Structures are given as C-alpha cells and as structure tokens.
Amino acid sequence: MLKKTLSKHKKTSLRKHKHKNKKRRSRKKSKHNTKRKKTETPIKILFVTTIMTDKAIKEKEGEYIDFSYYTKHPKAFGLCSEDVDVYITEPNSSIPNGWRFGYKHEIKSTDQLLLKFRKNVISKKFTDKALKAFRKQSKVLHDNRGASGGLLDSNKLPNYVAKHVSPGRFRTKFIRKSDNQKSQTLTSNLAPSNIVGFYDKPDRNFVDSPPCRLTAFTRDHPSLWKDSLPFIKRCDRLFKKLIPKRYKKQKNKADKINTFRIDDTAFTTLTINYSWRTGCHKDSGDLDEGFGNLVVIEDDDNPHSYEGCYLGFPQYGVCVDVRQGDFLAMNVHEWHCNTEFIDLGGDTSNIKPNILKNKWYFNRLSLVLYLRKKMLRCKGLKTNKKTPSMSRLKLKQSRSK
C-alpha cells in the first residue's frame, strides 16, 4: 500500500514536473519568437516608374542591354543586391526621379508587383541535387529561343544554315547546307537553354506524339528528375510564401492539370540555361496570371566564375544580382534581359572557340520555374507518359522503300 502511495506520489510529481517544463519551454519559445520578430529587418520596398515608352522598349526587342544603361540613365535605380520588393507605380510628383524607397502601407491597389528578391534562401543541399540533375542538359544548344536568344548573329547560328533568307531581327528562313534547299521553318541564334518537366506541344520527331507530354529529358532520365524534385518543391514553397495570391491562382490551375504538373507543385515546366545572357524579351507560353520564379546555381565543378549577368527590367531602370541560392519571383510579362558577363580571369585555353566566343562557359546555371498555360487543354488526357513509337524519320524511310 505504501509502495502504491509512493508510486502514485511519484507519478503525480513527475506529471507536475513535466507540466512545468512544458510551460517553461513554451514561455521560452514565445520569448524567442518575439525577440526574432523584433530583430527581423523589414524588407525594403522600392517604387519604380516607367523610364522608357512602350514603343521605345518594343524597338529594343532581341537587343542586349549593358549594365552601363542602368548606371548612366538619370532616372534608373540601378542594381538590387539585397532583399527587396519592387512595385511599379504611376509617374507622379512623389516620384520625380523614376524611383523611391517607401513603406508597405504606401502600396496602392493600382501599383503592380514587378519582383520580390530574397538572398540565400535555398540551401546547398537542394541546389547540389538540381545542379547534378541539370548540369549536362542545360548546356545543350537550341535554336528556338527567338528574341531572348539575341539579334541574329552569324557566330550563333546553327551549323546546318548555309545562308539567311529574308532575315528578321532574331528569326530567319535559310538555305540548308545539306541539300541547298530553302527551309520551310524559321531558325534563330543557338542558346544553351532547355526545357524539362512537362511540355504542351507534340514532339515534332514523332508522328504519334501526344499534345501534352513529358519532355525528353524527364522521360529518359527518371532518376535525375526524381533527385531534382526536393529543389523544385523548395522553390514552390518560396513562391507560395512570397506571392500567395498569384500562387493560389497558379496552384488552382496546376491542380486541374494534375497529371501534367510537377509533383504537387504549381509548376509544370522548368527552363534551364547555362551561362546564358538573354536579349530583351517578354516570356510567352506561361500562365498570364501566374508569376515566374528564377533561381541561380553556381557550378562548383566549373572554375570560370563571373560577375554581372544581372537580370534587368530596362523599362523600369532596375536590375537584380541573382546569385547562388537566391530566389527571384518576377513578372516575366514585363520586358527583361541580362547585362553582360564580366570574366573574373582564369585559363580559357581549353574552351572550344565557339563556346568561348559566345561566353557560354561561365559557371552560372539559371532555372525558371513556371506553368505552361496550354497544358490546361490536356487535363484528363491519359497519355502523358506514353513514349511515341513512330518517328518521322522511320516513317519517311519506310515510305521511300
């Protein structure tokens, strides 16, 4: 009986002790939270106005715009290299010089969010996996990047082109080297830029390709793709946290697409680029009411580090220095382009002449995550993972027999 009482007493005192500890921990936790909240620096709010007319910026489509533009233009803000939210506001007397810093409560319903930039928010454990998965694929050259690939440049045109035919600014028909015939399709500058995840156009190499499909990379490298998913999910969480309203709209669409989006995220597709400077362009093909998400990963295995290649919005005089592990949520439907790369030195004697000439050798892997709007046409389609069987080449060969 005594034993029982003692043990009962012991149990009660243990419970009281546990309760006290819990209370102490929770007091400590709330004290810690308050302390953290007090020391957190508020994010800077930058208001910008247009410093170039729509007509003037349209005329710059495909052109490269150097950093000097952002430093010399009297109304340009210049470079953002720390956390900031940038809003486009109507030109008025409170913002005579093209930009000003302000406060959250000053944001008007008519102001448009241009970008939100956060430094060092994606840890290396995520970026390392993405780098390993995408390094090789991001270097593959493609000829369909239009204005973002820059104005037509003979150094950058594909090998199969013998001669331009009635060229535009950044696209041209051409005479083929192989048969000296005029092409039916257009080409543009080559660019180390690729698409992974899902795509909303049939694979032109196959007759029976479904209208929405896995990209060749995601279909053919399932384990690399799987390894990159924690990185993509991290970006999804940052998008949700930073731009909740836009995220919700995009996520609702993604949920409808379901089988054609990446895991449980708001993204269907990633564009991955290696050491690529873009010409002045607006993105197309992504959801109008969504938002673009840009991340940079610096390749440890590549000794060619750089400065520059800032992502700029010339019409608003602002550019951003996005580096390893940073996250930039941006309105990709505004004109944007990169400034020049600045080489920090190092031996370039082993780099192929074409790669060297076009500056495709810097250790900058950039990734844009988004939702392709035409993917919505394919909701309910069950053939997304189907590998097409009849290639155009095989069909041609069988017909000529």
Ligand SMILES: [Fe+2]
């Ligand atoms: Fe873009």
